[in-house]
Amino acid sequence: xxxxxxxxxxxxxxxxxxxxxxxxxxxxxxxxxxxxxxxxxxxxxxxxxxxxxxxxxxxxxxxxxxxxxxxxxxxxxxxxxxxxxxxxxxxxxxxxxxxxxxxxxxxxxxxxxxxxxxxxxxxxxxxxxxx
Numbered sequence: 001x002x003x004x005x006x007x008x009x010x011x012x013x014x015x016x017x018x019x020x021x022x023x024x025x026x027x028x029x030x031x032x033x034x035x036x037x038x039x040x041x042x043x044x045x046x047x048x049x050x051x052x053x054x055x056x057x058x059x060x061x062x063x064x065x066x067x068x069x070x071x072x073x074x075x076x077x078x079x080x081x082x083x084x085x086x087x088x089x090x091x092x093x094x095x096x097x098x099x100x101x102x103x104x105x106x107x108x109x110x111x112x113x114x115x116x117x118x119x120x121x122x123x124x125x126x127x128x129x130x131x
Contacts, residue, residue: 081106 015023027037069080079087085106088099114121 023038024034027034030037032040066082066086069083070086073079073083076084076087085099085102088095088102
């Protein structure tokens with residue numbers, strides 16, 4: 001069963017005639033009301049624009065994984081990367097030099113693998129983009 005969202009906000013927009021004509025034509029082609037078409041298109045672009053910000057947000061699952069690794073792993077040689085990096089931060093100060101050095105040591109291999117296999121990554125991205 002499809003739920004209907006309550007629409008409570010109003011947008012006022014002015015557009016050029018050529019933009020109006022092409023957007024109306026596209027809305028007709030998709031059998032959608034003009035407002036629904038514009039809002040859906042704007043939402044898709046907005047979500048794509050904000051996608052990079054979603055990746056770096058700390059969510060509940062990531063926090064739970066960090067706490068479990070911090071609590072259950074007692075041996076320093078078996079720590080996960082985030083827990084190992086957290087060890088450089090004390091109660092009143094942070095060892096910035098070693099923290100950044102460890103971050104570089106963790107990041108550089110990933111960058112090197114990407115640079116070495118760049119053509120295959122790009123080919124895979126372009127094949128996935130073609131429908």
